[in-house]
Amino acid sequence: MAANQRTFTDVQRTVLSAHKESTTEDKMSFYDSWSELYEQDMMILDYRAPVMVAESLAAVIHEDRDKALVLDVACGTGLVAKQLQRFGFHNFHGVDGSQEMLELARSKSIYQTLQKCVLDSELLPASSDSYDVVVIVGALSGGQVPFAILPELHRVTKRGGFVCMTTRSNTSNQLYKKQLQAVIEEMEQNGLWERITVQEIEHWEKAIAECEAEQGSTYISGTIYLYRKSRN
Secondary structure (H helix, E strand, O other), X not given: OOXXXXXXXXXXXXXXXHOOOOOHHHHHHHHHHHHHHHHHHHHHOOOOHHHHHHHHHHHHOOOOOOOOEEEEEOOOOOHHHHHHHOOOOOEEEEEEOOHHHHHHHHHOOOOOEEEEOOOOOOOOOOOOOXXXXXXXXXXXXXXXXXXXXXXXXXXHEEEEEEEEEEEEOOHHXXXXXXXXXXXXXXXXXXXXXXEEEEEEEEEEEEOOOHHHHHOOOOEEEEEEEEEEEOOO
16 A cells, blocks of 8 residues: 555554554564654654654753753654754754664754664663753553663753653553653652653544544543753
8 A cells, every 4th residue: 555545544553553462573573664654654643742742842941952962762763853953952862673763763864873772671872961851752651662761761861951751641551651650750759850841732642542432532642741850
C-alpha cells in the first residue's frame, strides 16, 4: 500500500501491534520497519506531544536557548527536536533503539550526535551532569520504555537543568502512569528534583483502542511532567 493511501484503520492496526508483548529485539525490529511511515502516521493520529513539549519548555526557558544542550531520549525520527528548533534551541544529541529511526533523524541535520541505545537494558551513553535539558516524549508507556529509566534521565542532567517527560492517560496505560508518577514523586521527596509544571493535555492524540472508542472518546489525553534537577 502506498504511503499516501494510509488510513486511520491502518495506523490503528500498526500502533496497537507496537504495544503487544514481545522481546526487545522484536520491538526494535518493529520500529525499524515502521520508520518510513512513522511521521505520516503521527499526522493521521494528530499526535500533538512534540508541539506541546516544545511550548512547555519555551515557557520556562527564556534565555540562552541557543546555548542549551538538549538530550532527546527515544528521539525517533526527530519530531521533538524539530519543534524545539522553532523556539531557538539548536544543540541536540539524540538516542534511540531503532537504527532506522536514527537514520531518518540524521537526514534532518538537526542533531550534532545520534547514538543507538536500547533503553530497557542499557545506561544512557552520556556522562553525569551533561545536559541542560533532557526530554523523553512518547516512549514512557506500558510495553515501551520502563519507568526505571528515570534515575538515568536525572543522572545525565546538569544541576539546575530540566527534565521533561510525557505519558499517555488512556485506560490501558493507567497502571503504568500510576507507577511512573510514584517514582517521579519519590525522587521529588528525596530532593533530587523539583516540580515546575505538570500539565494534563486533553487532546493528546486520536484514540485507537476499541474500549476508548466505545466510550465515545475521539482523543486520548496525556500528561507532561517538567522537573528541574536540584542544584545541590
